[in-house]
Amino acid sequence: xxxxxxxxxxxxxxxxxSMTLLCAxxxxxxxxxxxxxxxxxxxxxxxxxVGEGTTAKGxxxxxxxxxxxxxxxxxxxxxxxxxxxxxVYFCASLGGRAGANVLTFGAGSRLTVL
Amino acid sequence: QxxxxxxxxxxxxPEGAIVSLNCTYSNSAFQYFMWYRQYSRKGPELLMYTYSxxxxxxxxxxxxxxKSSKYISLFIxxxxxxxxxxxxxxxxxxxxxxxxxxxxxxxxxxxxxxxx
Numbered sequence: 001x002x003x004x005x006x007x008x009x010x011x012x013x014x015x016x017x018s019m020t021l022l023c024a025x026x027x028x029x030x031x032x033x034x035x036x037x038x039x040x041x042x043x044x045x046x047x048x049x050v051g052e053g054t055t056a057k058g059x060x061x062x063x064x065x066x067x068x069x070x071x072x073x074x075x076x077x078x079x080x081x082x083x084x085x086x087x088v089y090f091c092a093s094l095g096g097r098a099g100a101n102v103l104t105f106g107a108g109s110r111l112t113v114l
Numbered sequence: 115q116x117x118x119x120x121x122x123x124x125x126x127x128p129e130g131a132i133v134s135l136n137c138t139y140s141n142s143a144f145q146y147f148m149w150y151r152q153y154s155r156k157g158p159e160l161l162m163y164t165y166s167x168x169x170x171x172x173x174x175x176x177x178x179x180x181k182s183s184k185y186i187s188l189f190i191x192x193x194x195x196x197x198x199x200x201x202x203x204x205x206x207x208x209x210x211x212x213x214x215x216x217x218x219x220x221x222x223x224x225x226x227x228x229x230x
Binding site for chain 2: 004040041042043045058090092101102103104105106107108
């Protein structure tokens with residue numbers, strides 16, 4: 001019962017490099033999200049998806065791209081990394097339980113951009 | 115004015131104390147209220163969930179919502195060192211179905227330390 005799995009857990013990039021963060025969920029959830037968490041800023045929504053093949057912008061989408069080619073996977077890409085993108089990135093999926101929709105988060109991916 | 119305000123702390127209390135964590139909000143349309151707990155270097159996990167006003171109890175934890183004051187609280191009784199974590203409040207207008215106006219709004223989290 002893995003839930004939400006993020007890879008990699010840690011990554012160091014140089015400015016201008018590109019990378020992709022992978023999120024996988026095994027709960028058959030339709031909705032998936034990418035957040036970033038920074039000290040003093042809390043959780044901020046980057047992009048989200050309400051189903052396979054769909055994506056939408058959140059609060060802070062600039063500099064990121066996403067894809068949801070398969071229902072269980074949600075990819076977050078950085079085409080040209082900047083130091084301002086140093087953060088902890090969390091993927092989450094939305095699942096129902098009696099009377100509620102709640103988010104299940106992954107363990108996070110720590111990205112440092114030098 | 116931010117939609118959801120939460121004191122970042124840190125809040126440090128001795129083991130066994132009653133802890134009160136709070137959030138205030140400005141959007142009177144919020145109806146669903148949640149508390150997430152986040153241990154260091156981990157993802158947030160849902161701790162408590164309430165709909166509309168009132169209290170909800172789960173073991174040592176009690177969530178309270180006062181919609182007239184736009185104020186929600188999480189009480190922890192008989193606090194333990196294992197309760198040391200960051201607690202994030204979250205709320206939404208409707209059942210959360212995505213981002214944007216109907217999305218989930220988080221507080222910035224309160225860092226709680228329970229001293230043995």
